[in-house]
Amino acid sequence: MSTRERGEISFLADRMVTLLQERIVTSPGDRSVLRRMVGHPPTHPTARPAHGVVYSCLRGPHGEPLDLPEGLAEEWAFYGVAALLAAQPRTARDEGTADEHAAADSEESEGQSEPSADGATNEDSGPDDGQTPREKNGRLNLGASLARGVRTGDLKADTTESRLHRLCRLDLAGIHKRLPALVRQARTRQVPVDWVVLIEDLARWGGERDMVAKEWLQSYHRTRNRDLHEEEKQKRQEGGDTASGDDEEQ
DSSP states (O other): OOHHHHHHHHHHHHHHHHHHHHHHHHOHHHHHHHHTTTTOOTTSGGGTTHHHHHHHTOBOTTSOBOOOOSSHHHHHHHHHHHHHHHTSOHHHHHHHHHHHHHHHHHHHHHHOOOOOTTSOOHHHHSOOOSOOHHHHTTOOOHHHHHHHHHHTTSSOHHHHHHHHHHHHTOOHHHHHHHHHHHHHHHHHTTOOOOHHHHHHHHHTHHHHHHHHHHHHHHHHHHHHHHHHHHHHHHHHHHHHHHHHHHHHHO
């Protein structure tokens, strides 16, 4: 997939997700239509009522109609994520939009630095921390999102990693069949999912599965390693504080 094609998919994904997040809250009928096609391709009979819902949410900034990209993997990415959005538990569905915007804003704030006199930022001049450009912009792929869920205790480390590995071995039909259960578990526990990034990655699954799988696993382990390092550092600091307190009492 070319850079231009990925950019077009990213734009379309952002438009659909933005409009669909409100639609699934305010329209129970549309929500039900989308939920019934979880795991099914756009060619399946259960998708027929969903075409109108999906295309009604493909609008440009000025209301102009947009078209889906061609190709089964690309189309299925949009329909599949639309179904996942609709199939979220009610608490996650109703509160998800605000939570995800807040999480993205927080990540962006952490990654930004004040510009210097020459216009460069501390991030530009500092050492590379291993983050991808997406992560530096607060956009997390599935692997990083699952690692965040492990860090907060909402997901179990061993089972989550195993399920992620199994997903990465699946073909196009398999990923859409198995992904909904994992996403639902994450959203039940209020673990944020970047739906736009998920569409981008699933759209590449047909021809770039191994690359996407690599990115998911790398992001998962990179995030886990940072979290474990921080936990260990905090334990050492707490141990040092305790030792200092004992010395003062003697």
